Amino acid sequence: MLDALDTAAGWLQENALVPLLWQLGLIQWEEISQGWAVFAIYGVVQMAATYAVCVPLERWHPVERWTDGKAVWTDVIYTLISRIGVLPLLTFVVFYQIQVALTGFLVDHGWVQPTLERFIPALLGRPVLTFVLYAVILDLSDYWRHRLSHMIGWWWALHSLHHAQRQMTFWSDDRNHILDDIIAALWFGAVATVIGVPPLQFPILVLVLRFLESLSHANTRIHFGWLGERLLISPRFHRTHHGVLAVGRRSANYGAILPIWDIAFGTADFSPVFVPTGDPTGGEDLATGGYGTQQWAGLRRFVAVFMPRAASAREGGQ
Numbered sequence: 001m002l003d004a005l006d007t008a009a010g011w012l013q014e015n016a017l018v019p020l021l022w023q024l025g026l027i028q029w030e031e032i033s034q035g036w037a038v039f040a041i042y043g044v045v046q047m048a049a050t051y052a053v054c055v056p057l058e059r060w061h062p063v064e065r066w067t068d069g070k071a072v073w074t075d076v077i078y079t080l081i082s083r084i085g086v087l088p089l090l091t092f093v094v095f096y097q098i099q100v101a102l103t104g105f106l107v108d109h110g111w112v113q114p115t116l117e118r119f120i121p122a123l124l125g126r127p128v129l130t131f132v133l134y135a136v137i138l139d140l141s142d143y144w145r146h147r148l149s150h151m152i153g154w155w156w157a158l159h160s161l162h163h164a165q166r167q168m169t170f171w172s173d174d175r176n177h178i179l180d181d182i183i184a185a186l187w188f189g190a191v192a193t194v195i196g197v198p199p200l201q202f203p204i205l206v207l208v209l210r211f212l213e214s215l216s217h218a219n220t221r222i223h224f225g226w227l228g229e230r231l232l233i234s235p236r237f238h239r240t241h242h243g244v245l246a247v248g249r250r251s252a253n254y255g256a257i258l259p260i261w262d263i264a265f266g267t268a269d270f271s272p273v274f275v276p277t278g279d280p281t282g283g284e285d286l287a288t289g290g291y292g293t294q295q296w297a298g299l300r301r302f303v304a305v306f307m308p309r310a311a312s313a314r315e316g317g318q
């Protein structure tokens with residue numbers, strides 16, 4: 001399977017990207033475009049798999065039905081940009097390039113790059129277990145990234161774009177401000193580098209984790225039962241995180257894949273309800289605007305955190 005994907009990426013690179021780069025006089029970008037091609041092909045496969053699972057679930061047992069799906073289409077655009085465009089490029093440039101540079105730096109100074117197997121020798125010769133452990137550690141780091149993005153004012157200004165959607169579907173996973181995406185990619189890449197995820201395992205990890213994250217946003221009345229809810233994050237569990245908050249109530253369920261972090265840090269809410277989603281504090285531009293309108297509104301909200309007086313004066317003058 002992975003070989004077939006690499007072949008497809010090679011074909012895309014040779015027949016489309018390299019000729020294009022020659023034409024544009026940008027052939028020095030060849031290596032980067034090769035990395036991008038691999039991740040873009042993975043993104044297409046990932047989207048196809050997510051679509052094949054989530055669309056039947058959303059049709060079979062939806063939480064909500066809408067007559068106007070315009071807001072959902074904006075999330076589709078987010079997914080295309082993020083899975084085929086920006087995210088693969090970021091993942092490649094940020095993670096791969098940093099790792100190559102770091103490895104070179106370490107080797108030059110006579111050090112060896114850290115890997116989990118070096119910390120825990122029992123993992124040597126157990127690639128599947130090591131892979132699972134990488135995923136668990138990355139999931140823990142993602143819990144804290146997400147929780148901090150709700151606690152820090154300027155970060156919430158960006159992340160609130162993700163919460164503005166009232167018509168949440170599996171497409172909503174990628175509905176993020178571009179700055180928030182960049183921070184998340186840096187965070188993920190930094191942790192992955194520190195624990196030494198091998199470059200070849202990285203795309204597979206991203207593939208598996210993002211599939212589960214998309215599923216958790218699906219507009220479907222699905223939960224995994226008492227025990228299952230505590231083992232893997234379900235659409236019901238993550239929907240509670242997206243629930244419209246009563247004033248003064250704290251958000252819950254920050255986890256992406258495993259509920260154990262929410263249980264351990266006291267933020268889990270297993271209420272057996274499917275709540276309405278959205279963020280009434282965000283304004284209509286963030287909720288139902290097109291891609292550009294939402295990005296701009298998110299940026300304005302972000303800037304307003306640093307210049308509250310300028311923002312309120314402008315609003316007062318309108």
Ligand SMILES: [Zn+2]
Nearest residue numbers: 146150159241
């Ligand atoms: Zn959130």
Ligand SMILES: [Zn+2]
Nearest residue numbers: 162173217242
């Ligand atoms: Zn979400």
